[in-house]
Amino acid sequence: TTADMTEVEEVEEVDLERKLAGGFHKLSSAISKHQHKKVLKHANELLELVPEDETARHCKLVALIHLGKLEEAHELANGAKTRRTRESALLKKERAYCYYRNGDLGKALGMAEACEDTEGVMELKGQLLYRLGRREESKDVYERLLQSHKRGRVKADLLGNIIASYISAGSAGDVPSVLKQVGASKSSLEETPEIAYNNACVSLSLGKYAEAMDLLEVAERVGYESLFEDDLTEEETKEELAHVFAQKAFVLERLGRPKESQEQTAQVLKCVSQDDVTLAIATNNLAALRGSANVHDSLKRFDKLQALRAESEKSSGKVRRKNSLGDATGLVLSQDFAGLLQPEESSCVLSNYAACALLAGRPEAAERTAERALEACSGRPDAAATMALALARQGREDEALSSLDEFGERGGDPEAAAVAKCEIAVLCSKWKQAANALLSLPEDKRHQPAAIATALWLLERSGDKSRASSAVDACASWWDSQASSGALSEGGFASYARALKICGQFRFRSKDPDGAAALYQKVLDRTDDPQLRSEAMAGLVQLHGVSDASLADRYESEMPPVPGLEELDVELLEQATVRSARGSQPRTQGAMAAPSAAKDDPAKPSSAAQDEVYATKSKAQRRREFLRTLPEERQEYVAARQKEQRRKKAKRKAKQPADCAGEPDPERWIPKRDRSGYKKTRREKKLAKSVVKGSQGAGKVNEMLDKSQAPVDTTRGPNLPNLPRRRKR
Secondary structure: OHHHHHHHHHHHHHHHHHHHHHHHHHHHHHHHOOOHHHHHHHHHHHHHHOOOOHHHHHHHHHHHHHOOOHHHHHHHHHHHHHHOOHHHHHOHHHHHHHHHHOOOHHHHHHHHHOOOOOHHHHHHHHHHHHHOOOHHHHHHHHHHHHHHOOOOOOOHHHHHHHHHHHHHOOOHHHHHHHHHHHOOOOOHHHOOHHHHHHHHHHHHHOOOHHHHHHHHHHHHHHHHHHHHOOOOOHHHHHHHOHHHHHHHHHHHHHOOOHHHHHHHHHHHHHHOOOOOHHHHHHHHHHHHHHOOOOHHHHHHHHHHHEOEOOHHHOEOOEOOEOOOOOOOOOOOEOHHHHOOOOHHHHHHHHHHHHHHHHHOOOHHHHHHHHHHHHHHOOOOHHHHHHHHHHHHHOOOHHHHHHHHHHHHHOOOOHHHHHHHHHHHHHHOOOHHHHHHHHHOOOHHHHOOHHHHHHHHHHHHHHOOHHHHHHHHHHHHHHHHHHHHHOOOOHHHHHHHHHHHHHHHHHHHHOOOHHHHHHHHHHHHHHOOOHHHHHHHHHHHHHHHOOOOHHHHHHHHHHOOOOOOOOOOOHHHHHHOOOOEOOEOOOOOHHHHHHHHHHHHOOOOOOHHHHOOOOOOOOHHHHHHHHHHHOOHHHHHHHHHHHHHHHHHHHHHHOOOOOOOOOOOOOOOOOOHHHOOOOOOOHHHHHHHHOOOOOOOOOOOOOHHHOOOOOOOOOOOOOOOOOOOOOOOO
């Protein structure tokens, strides 16, 4: 019996080896053909024969991942971990991928870093770093992957991820060289919708908006073609390509077509899925395109991005979203969107919501949302300015100004914080603090013409003339040093001249004519701009023209000619009648005697010369000028005729005085046409003649129609009806 048992075991072992060989052959064939369902089937068959086989378990795990059965794959990977065998180390990459697909990015990255740097592991690490916002590190990983990559064709998914990492790291200009390195052709860039979309984003990042629009059209076409093979409906296809349509709307705005961009963004919001990150981006873009219009509708759209209520706030067993319109909590992004948006994108969405809430009169919601925007991205200046403005709207002005100081101390943009502080201080009528904020800018910013003009105005409003004078001296000396060092360009000299002109105007207002004259003279020496030179010369003449008439004559010859000035006669303009802004004024007696004096005095200008003067003339003036053109024998006749016409016209316009002495008319409440003294018009009289009065039929009747008096014909019988003949019975 021992020999029989040995023989049976040998047979079973041979049969097992035969089954294993056939199973592994089928498994290898299914893997080569990428038939993942068959791979899973054959791997299960092999695991029934040999449950501890590492290769079969590994193939099963990969097949589950490819088939999207991530929960089963995760359980299988954790089961391998508990055995603490070599299999656990072999499946680290697959386990890391399962954690990645389940959203546990940190744990997946730690597990991937513990693996050996193969191409698959490096690709997974690069994607994990990209999702975690560590873009430079992601780019470095992909660069090492490209260096270790053997010559040959790069997979479309990998190429799309490489392009996305370079764009997010701000190195979109290096993408063409990378594509050339891997030998990517035009057809390979149109292989999948994802790579076509990423290729369009490269042109968008480089500012080539027209080219980006063409490439987005290509991505849309490729997407329609690939989704058509999956038998999707039109609505499902639009939902899958919503990100392409949203990007096209953004490019339209960059191309200067905001209305079309707004319309397309609204269409995207109609077809996008409610859990797609494109919903958050399109909602944000639509609110930005609208600006201050339809603010309440924008807030309602933002409400779809809200986080769900806590379990304690559930009502009637239904989970509801927070209503941003009814409370002051502001916007709290749902985890579905917050996990997919980059920190800068989340901060942008929250900042735009805060701006809409502020426009809608909800400063509390704006304040809290702006705080969350700063938590997501601490260096965002528009969020800091919105929060400060919301605090100022609530009457917390000192807290608003101090929040901007804290923003600059935390590493935010100090220049943006200073400008925002100046604006809010002006809104709060704190002129001195506004001037201090503006003068705290760097020298190359605070000495610019617009900045120095605003600072001087604020210091004058606050009454600090001495500090304003010091600011003028500092501005003039800084510009002089820049000009002497040769650091100014052609546009810099124009700014130099404008700044000196502003400083000169301040000196003139401060009763310092010598200082103003020195600054105006510098403007003349430093610029060739005719407008600036004219203003500077006008200022010099205004300062010293009264005491030194030669100065006015000297600068008059240097001023550019005024077009049309040579054709005007100054003496004639003094005599011309110009209608004032408040209407024509009655002329004095001396002005009425001027035409008769001009007739006898040959030195006075004639009426023909007066016609050339560009002045508004009254109707009486035109009538008198017309009379002077007539012969003397006709002037009296025409004047008398005009006088008679004016008299008749005045008579027609004169109103009859009301008869208040007599009794009131008893028929005054009756319509005029029904009163006894009403005189009918010709038309009413004609209509009255044709009206037939009396009862119906009382008018004239045609006698031919009256048969009552007609003679009776006795020769004929009565007119009987033609009845059918009766049958005899």
